[in-house]
Amino acid sequence: MPFFNGTVPPHFTHTESEVIGVPTRPDTANAVIDNDLGKYNLFPFDVFKYAFKTTTVRNAALTAPYMHNGVYSDLEQVMDFYNRGGGAGIGIALDNQTLPPDPLNLSKEEQKAIIAFIHSLTDTTHTLYIGGKLNQQ
Numbered sequence: 762m763p764f765f766n767g768t769v770p771p772h773f774t775h776t777e778s779e780v781i782g783v784p785t786r787p788d789t790a791n792a793v794i795d796n797d798l799g800k801y802n803l804f805p806f807d808v809f810k811y812a813f814k815t816t817t818v819r820n821a822a823l824t825a826p827y828m829h830n831g832v833y834s835d836l837e838q839v840m841d842f843y844n845r846g847g848g849a850g851i852g853i854a855l856d857n858q859t860l861p862p863d864p865l866n867l868s869k870e871e872q873k874a875i876i877a878f879i880h881s882l883t884d885t886t887h888t889l890y891i892g893g894k895l896n897q898q
């Protein structure tokens with residue numbers, strides 16, 4: 762079934778980690794990499810520097826702020842980050858970024874469509890707690 766996260770087929774028990782270049786602040790130029798080394802703290806190999814689990818985007822419309830450090834306060838900022846090529850597109854030069862560094866060159870409309878898609882993955886039917894609050898539906 763589609764999980765919309767980074768778990769790997771065929772058993773979906775292993776979660777991929779990726780280096781996408783998340784900044785300290787929501788800057789769109791001259792950004793600085795967040796200093797959390799991520800997976801490198803567990804496995805000290807250079808390739809894992811700044812690597813994080815690829816989280817699900819199911820219910821992501823309900824779970825701002827985004828990324829491990831909460832740098833982005835809405836999905837528009839997240840979409841802009843990816844549209845620029847992640848860290849590489851905002852001035853963060855990592856030699857191990859696994860997110861393709863190319864700008865996506867998506868129009869505003871196309872970016873809105875992806876955000877609308879993420880909203881379509883909202884389902885609170887079986888979710889007891891959302892953003893730390895009890896869902897009483």
Ligand code: HEM
Nearest residue numbers: 779783813814815816821824826827828829839843859860
């Ligand atoms: C346009 C395409 C994409 C969109 C719209 C998107 C959306 C998102 C969103 C909304 C989050 C935040 C989740 C949260 O904090 O709850 C996220 C995190 C993440 N995404 Fe993506 N994503 C895209 C492409 C990718 C790709 C191609 C990769 C892998 C190379 C990737 C890897 C990750 C990782 C590792 C995180 C966690 C980062 C952290 O915690 O610092 N994403 N993504």
